[in-house]
Amino acid sequence: MTVCIPDGLFRAAERVRKASGKSRSAMIQDALRHWLDSQPNTTIVRKYEEGYRRKPEGSGEARAARATAVHLLSTEDW
Numbered sequence: 001m002t003v004c005i006p007d008g009l010f011r012a013a014e015r016v017r018k019a020s021g022k023s024r025s026a027m028i029q030d031a032l033r034h035w036l037d038s039q040p041n042t043t044i045v046r047k048y049e050e051g052y053r054r055k056p057e058g059s060g061e062a063r064a065a066r067a068t069a070v071h072l073l074s075t076e077d078w
Helices: 007-020 024-054 059-074
Strands: none
Touching: 007 024
């Protein structure tokens, strides 16, 4: 596999990789695993955002959410 990486990104990755003692292959494998693992969450967040774009919360819902948050936070021992 051959990939093009911008110089700044490559230098930053190399600094971290060298400090960790990992090989480039191990670093790329870790990065790909992390990216693949994050994809389901990305899809969920995207759907959540799309739902709010289709049906934004109204001012009444916002007031109710704020009141609930104030009530719940007021019960915490800060």
